[in-house]
Amino acid sequence: MSLLEVNNLKTYFHTRNGIVRAVDGVSFSVDKGKTIGIVGESGSGKSVSCYSLLGLLPMPPAKIEEGEAIFDRSTDLLSCGEKVLRTIRGKRIGMIFQDPMTSLNPYMRIADQIIEPLCLHMKMDKEKALKKAIHSLDEVGIPEPDNRINMYPHEFSGGMRQRVMIAMALITNPEILIADEPTTALDVTIQKQILDLIQTRQKELGTAVIFITHDLAVISEICEEVNIMYAGRIVEKTDTKSLFRTPKHAYTRSLLKSIPANQVKGEKLYTIPGLPPDTSQIIRGCAFRERNQIGDQNQCLTNSRPEFKEVEPGHWVQNCPGCLS
Amino acid sequence: MLRFIINRLLQGLLVLFALYTITFFLAKAMPGEPFTTEKNISEEAKAYQRAIYGLDKSLFEQYLRYPINILTKGSFALSTSKGRPVEDIIAQSFPNSLILGLSALGIAICIGVPLGVISAIRKNSWVDWGAMSIAMIGICVPAFTVGPLLQIYIASHLPGLKVAGWGSPADIILPALTLGLTTAAYLARLTRGGMLEILSQDFIRTAKAKGVPSNKLITKHALRGGLLPAIAFIGPSFAALISGSFIVETIFQVPGMGQHFVNAVIARDEFLLLGVALFFGFLIVIMNLAADILTGIMDPRVRLGSNQK
Numbered sequence: 018m019s020l021l022e023v024n025n026l027k028t029y030f031h032t033r034n035g036i037v038r039a040v041d042g043v044s045f046s047v048d049k050g051k052t053i054g055i056v057g058e059s060g061s062g063k064s065v066s067c068y069s070l071l072g073l074l075p076m077p078p079a080k081i082e083e084g085e086a087i088f089d090r091s092t093d094l095l096s097c098g099e100k101v102l103r104t105i106r107g108k109r110i111g112m113i114f115q116d117p118m119t120s121l122n123p124y125m126r127i128a129d130q131i132i133e134p135l136c137l138h139m140k141m142d143k144e145k146a147l148k149k150a151i152h153s154l155d156e157v158g159i160p161e162p163d164n165r166i167n168m169y170p171h172e173f174s175g176g177m178r179q180r181v182m183i184a185m186a187l188i189t190n191p192e193i194l195i196a197d198e199p200t201t202a203l204d205v206t207i208q209k210q211i212l213d214l215i216q217t218r219q220k221e222l223g224t225a226v227i228f229i230t231h232d233l234a235v236i237s238e239i240c241e242e243v244n245i246m247y248a249g250r251i252v253e254k255t256d257t258k259s260l261f262r263t264p265k266h267a268y269t270r271s272l273l274k275s276i277p278a279n280q281v282k283g284e285k286l287y288t289i290p291g292l293p294p295d296t297s298q299i300i301r302g303c304a305f306r307e308r309n310q311i312g313d314q315n316q317c318l319t320n321s322r323p324e325f326k327e328v329e330p331g332h333w334v335q336n337c338p339g340c341l342s
Numbered sequence: 343m344l345r346f347i348i349n350r351l352l353q354g355l356l357v358l359f360a361l362y363t364i365t366f367f368l369a370k371a372m373p374g375e376p377f378t379t380e381k382n383i384s385e386e387a388k389a390y391q392r393a394i395y396g397l398d399k400s401l402f403e404q405y406l407r408y409p410i411n412i413l414t415k416g417s418f419a420l421s422t423s424k425g426r427p428v429e430d431i432i433a434q435s436f437p438n439s440l441i442l443g444l445s446a447l448g449i450a451i452c453i454g455v456p457l458g459v460i461s462a463i464r465k466n467s468w469v470d471w472g473a474m475s476i477a478m479i480g481i482c483v484p485a486f487t488v489g490p491l492l493q494i495y496i497a498s499h500l501p502g503l504k505v506a507g508w509g510s511p512a513d514i515i516l517p518a519l520t521l522g523l524t525t526a527a528y529l530a531r532l533t534r535g536g537m538l539e540i541l542s543q544d545f546i547r548t549a550k551a552k553g554v555p556s557n558k559l560i561t562k563h564a565l566r567g568g569l570l571p572a573i574a575f576i577g578p579s580f581a582a583l584i585s586g587s588f589i590v591e592t593i594f595q596v597p598g599m600g601q602h603f604v605n606a607v608i609a610r611d612e613f614l615l616l617g618v619a620l621f622f623g624f625l626i627v628i629m630n631l632a633a634d635i636l637t638g639i640m641d642p643r644v645r646l647g648s649n650q651k
Contacts, residue, residue: 071550071551073547073550073551103553103555104553105553106550106551106552106553107551107552107553107554108553111551112548112551114544114547114548114551116544119543119544119545120544120545120547120548121545121548122545122548122549122563123545123567123641123642123643124563124566124567124640124641124642125562125563125566126642133549133552133554134552134553137552137553137554137555138553169642169643171642171643182548185552186551
């Protein structure tokens with residue numbers, strides 16, 4: 018069994034304008050030391066599914082309707098309750114976020130923030146924790162860590178702050194690191210550094226990584242397995258190689274087609290037309306039908322949601338004839 | 343830091359001088375003069391009195407004389423209605439107002455801040471709704487309603503509390519409550535707003551993801567930023583509280599400084615008026631500076647002298 022197994026996770030938001038089915042039956046699993054990617058447009062439910070695992074969503078309006086997330090063969094993260102969950106998050110599952118500019122507390126010194134997991138979970142005394150914190154800042158490549166640790170977040174650049182976030186998330190040697198678009202807010206040169214850093218630290222510590230992104234280039238670089246999400250569901254799941262070599266689903270193919278580097282110079286860049294469907298409406302049939310240009314729109318299912326099916330060994334896809342043609 | 347403080351104090355001097363100018367000419371624009379009474383005083387007697395207080399000089403001379411006397415002799419002139427130096431009148435009444443104001447501020451902070459924090463944590467619950475309704479009432483109901491209500495329903499039923507008067511320490515309680523409740527209400531609303539703003543920030547989610555328990559989340563991560571709006575408000579309102587309130591002092595018979603603001607105008611006592619106005623302005627300048635320094639301590643991003651990126 019895998020380190021983390023998420024089965025049929027459904028997270029709905031009960032808002033005044035109806036029920037938004039942000040995550041609607043998502044299943045994935047992570048093995049020890051491996052990296053999986055979750056890819057999708059904004060609003061496809063990729064972040065919400067990971068926030069659900071750690072209980073980071075404000076409830077209400079969010080509600081986990083169904084599903085389980087078995088961590089380490091024993092604990093269901095979705096039903097174990099806040100007390101148990103608190104001993105897991107920040108200790109055995111670490112998390113880094115999209116915007117390092119706002120994700121660190123501007124009112125606290127780096128030192129106080131970074132030692133917090135150690136003091137909370139390991140009951141370490143402050144002096145020992147500080148030593149370890151300085152060491153871990155050094156490991157993520159922050160120069161003069163014993164000096165820098167006493168500074169405030171605003172005295173760091175964006176890339177440096179993300180390094181601090183990584184150091185803070187990994188300081189307890191967690192078994193899983195959830196990275197929620199950790200490079201989106203950074204410029205390209207820094208992106209590469211941060212990705213390399215995550216990979217290096219992952220190898221050194223044997224951490225499994227769940228990598229949420231909308232950047233397929235990032236996926237190709239660091240993930241072993243990819244889940245493509247659309248409208249709250251996973252539409253395609255396979256290893257990275259076959260995703261790029263033989264993408265099946267029309268949505269995946271559209272995403273690949275819209276990577277600027279793959280296009281002929283001088284031509285208009287390809288974009289997927291339209292917007293993701295409104296998940297507060299019940300979707301009958303294939304959710305991608307209206308935007309499907311690459312497959313055959315007319316063959317898309319209209320009455321029943323497509324099933325998730327293994328079409329080749331290890332290659333799962335939503336079985337909609339229109340999207341697969 | 344020191345440069346900032348000196349800078350601000352010099353600015354404060356400028357503010358005080360502007361305040362002096364405006365008050366001086368407004369006082370001069372009042373109809374009548376200090377010695378206008380219903381009694382039939384001879385012109386000679388009036389002229390004699392004017393000469394004592396220097397009111398016979400030209401307007402420009404008077405305008406210059408007052409600040410020069412303050413700077414050279416430390417004298418704030420004689421009060422025309424009381425015949426005593428203005429500095430003595432302030433020195434006598436200000437301590438009472440200070441004690442009252444400090445107690446009122448203490449009450450305001452002890453009630454307002456926790457109420458605001460709880461409302462923010464329990465947003466949109468009946469606790470929040472109830473607290474904010476009470477706060478709204480606290481803001482709307484004026485002191486001249488609260489004061490008599492407290493006298494009728496509390497002072498007359500509890501032994502040890504007097505309806506009015508200023509002698510024993512227990513006499514502070516009711517006027518301080520009257521004065522503090524409005525401030526408490528403002529503080530509650532400001533604290534709630536500040537906390538809600540902070541609690542919706544990304545770094546709170548980060549802290550939660552680290553496994554920080556919810557009570558620590560509030561005290562360690564949210565409170566510091568959440569209190570900033572309340573602190574900005576406390577500065578000037580503290581100055582107002584300790585310089586006395588005419589209404590509260592009248593209701594509870596407190597010999598404080600607030601009465602002089604009104605009585606000086608009624609008596610056309612321009613020196614007393616100038617004295618208390620300048621003193622109030624001085625307090626405002628100092629308290630605003632203190633609030634800014636405190637904000638700098640609480641929020642490292644506005645800390646002075648640090649290199650901003």
